[in-house]
Amino acid sequence: MAGTMQAVLMATAGDPAVLQGVERPVPSPGPGEVLVRVAAAGVNFMDMGVRRGQFWTEIPMPRVPGVEGAGRVVAVGPDVQDFAPGQRVAWAYVPGSYADHVVAPAAALVPVPDGIDDEAAASVMMQGLTASHFATEFYPVQPGDVALVHAAAGGVGLLLTQIIKLRGGRVIGRVSSAGKADIARAAGADHVIVDADGQFAAEAVRLSGGEGVNVVYDGSGPATFQGSLDALKVAGTLCWYGPILGGPGPLDIMSLPRSIKIGYAVFADHVRTPERLRSHAAQLFQWMLDGQLRPTIGRRYRLADAARAHADMESRATTGKLLLVPGLAG
Structure with missing residues (x-):
C-alpha cells in the first residue's frame, strides 16, 4: 500500500x-x-x-x-x-x-x-486479559475470598480489583503512595494499604480477619515476595507475575509454610488459541458494556x-x- x-x-x-x-x-x-x-x-x-x-x-x-x-x-x-x-x-x-x-x-x-x-x-486487551487469567483461571476467585492485590492503582491492579469484586471477592489493595489510595478505592478495593517498603503483611493479615488472605496477586518483584508469603492463610495461593523485575531466586519447596501454593501466571496461557482470545476478550467487552468493568x-x-x-x-x-x-x- x-x-x-x-x-x-x-x-x-x-x-x-x-x-x-x-x-x-x-x-x-x-x-x-x-x-x-x-x-x-x-x-x-x-x-x-x-x-x-x-x-x-x-x-x-x-x-x-x-x-x-x-x-x-x-x-x-x-x-x-x-x-x-x-x-x-x-x-x-x-x-x-x-x-x-x-x-x-x-x-x-x-x-x-x-x-x-x-x-x-x-x-x-493485555492488562484486562491478564487480570481475567489471574482471577478466573489461575486462581478462580469465589464469593467471600479475600485477595491482596499489589500495585492496586496500576493498569492491571485496577482491572483485577474490579474482576475480583464482580466475582464476589474482597480486595485489600496495596499502593506505594497515599495519592494512589483513592484511585484503588474507586475501583472497588475494600481496604487499601499504603506501603513503599514491603511492610504490608501484618496489616493484610489483620484486615483479612486474622487468618491471612486466600490469594495474593504480586507483580511487584522480589522485594515483596516474603511479605506476600507471610500474608497468606493456610493453603493460600500466591499468584506471581511480571518478568521485568525478576524472580525471588531459588526456593526450597519444603520450607514453604502453611501448605501454601505458588505459581507463575502468564497471560498468554489464557489466550493460547484464537478462539480463547476472542472468547475472553468478548467477556471483557461485555463486562464493560454492563458497567461492571471500567478501564x-x-x-x-x-x-x-x-x-x-x-x-x-x-x-x-x-x-x-x-x-x-x-x-x-x-
Missing part, C-alpha cells in the same frame, strides 16, 4: 531516549494478515523489557516496539475471511504497535463491539512522546493505563 506512516523506532537497546519517531512506508498485508490504522496503542511493562534488550532478542534492530492496541481495518490480505475493511478491531499481542499503522495476523485480532470506544478497547486511562501521549511515556511508567508515579494516541494534538 502506498503512502507513509508514523512509527516509534529503536535502533539499539537502552534508556527511553532510544525511542525515536520516524516516518516509514505503510506496509501491505500478506496472506492471513490485516492492515490496521491504529487509533490507540497500549504502553506496557513488557515494552520496557523490549526497549532494554531483555526481550525480542531474536528480532533484528531497528525495531518498532509495542504489542497492544485498537483501530480500524484498512486492508486485508489473501485468505482473510473474518475481517473486512472498515471493521473495528483490537489486539493484545502484535509486535510493532507503536505506529499509526500495523500489519497484524488475523488470528491475533478481536472484533470491538459498538458502545466501546477505541481507547477503552486498547486499555483492556482507567491514566495518561495519553503522542507517538512522538513514547520516550516520555516510558520514563513516566518507570518512575512508578503513574496510575491506570498509559496510551499512545496517533494524531493526538501536541
